[in-house]
Amino acid sequence: MLLNIPHSQVSIPAAVRADILLDDAELTAELATMTDWHTHELFDLEDLRVPTVVFPWSRLVCDVERFADDAMEPMSARGMGAVYERTSEGKLLRNRMDREARTLYLERYYNPHHKKLQELVDDALARQQGCLIVDCHSFRSAPVLCDLDQSLNRPDICIGTDSAHTPAALIRQIERTCSALGLSCEVNRPYAGTMVPLKYLQRDMRVKSVMIEVRRGLYVDESSGLKLSSFESVRQKIRGILFAATAI
Numbered sequence: 001m002l003l004n005i006p007h008s009q010v011s012i013p014a015a016v017r018a019d020i021l022l023d024d025a026e027l028t029a030e031l032a033t034m035t036d037w038h039t040h041e042l043f044d045l046e047d048l049r050v051p052t053v054v055f056p057w058s059r060l061v062c063d064v065e066r067f068a069d070d071a072m073e074p075m076s077a078r079g080m081g082a083v084y085e086r087t088s089e090g091k092l093l094r095n096r097m098d099r100e101a102r103t104l105y106l107e108r109y110y111n112p113h114h115k116k117l118q119e120l121v122d123d124a125l126a127r128q129q130g131c132l133i134v135d136c137h138s139f140r141s142a143p144v145l146c147d148l149d150q151s152l153n154r155p156d157i158c159i160g161t162d163s164a165h166t167p168a169a170l171i172r173q174i175e176r177t178c179s180a181l182g183l184s185c186e187v188n189r190p191y192a193g194t195m196v197p198l199k200y201l202q203r204d205m206r207v208k209s210v211m212i213e214v215r216r217g218l219y220v221d222e223s224s225g226l227k228l229s230s231f232e233s234v235r236q237k238i239r240g241i242l243f244a245a246t247a248i
């Protein structure tokens, strides 16, 4: 198993901040909405030495979960491809980069994350029969404008799947575990899909992947990102889900 944690951080390099067209209050509000708060702690399995790749910057710097090629990325139509041009509410976030500037930018911020992830998968496949990537996220209790799914009744846990890389038995196992832990759970709602490095996508089925997303209202104050007193019990439940996933 290895963990991909792309959206937990809030840091923005000064040079990137200079190109963001929001004032400090607007930026703080956008970070509150867009950050998967504390997911690097919520999904932490460091004590078990599970390899983990945490993107060190905010997703407003770039979103490593999105395809770098806008032609492959459905959210680019909303100005939210790998390099966002719009906020979650559709406001202008930054001016469009020309192709050369965007390529340099992706080389600096986007590619290192994917290189690490791919190296870990390469390494796992060299040593074992296969590997399971768990794509670790959290989501708002209520939708915002950029969300494709605008329905209000969001589950506690969303399982994101890929038709080729997520075994049905794994989905069932996570569903059963959620039920036993008293968590409501849906598959690919409100968010669909899961991270598979491009090198392996639709090519090497030894690479399994599943996305696990937690509804933020379970563990943080969603306006501030501060932990609730329930944080530790939610963390233990996530740990239970991760353990169950490894049993498949």
Ligand SMILES: [Zn+2]
Pocket: 006, 007, 036, 136, 137, 138
């Ligand atoms: Zn996320």
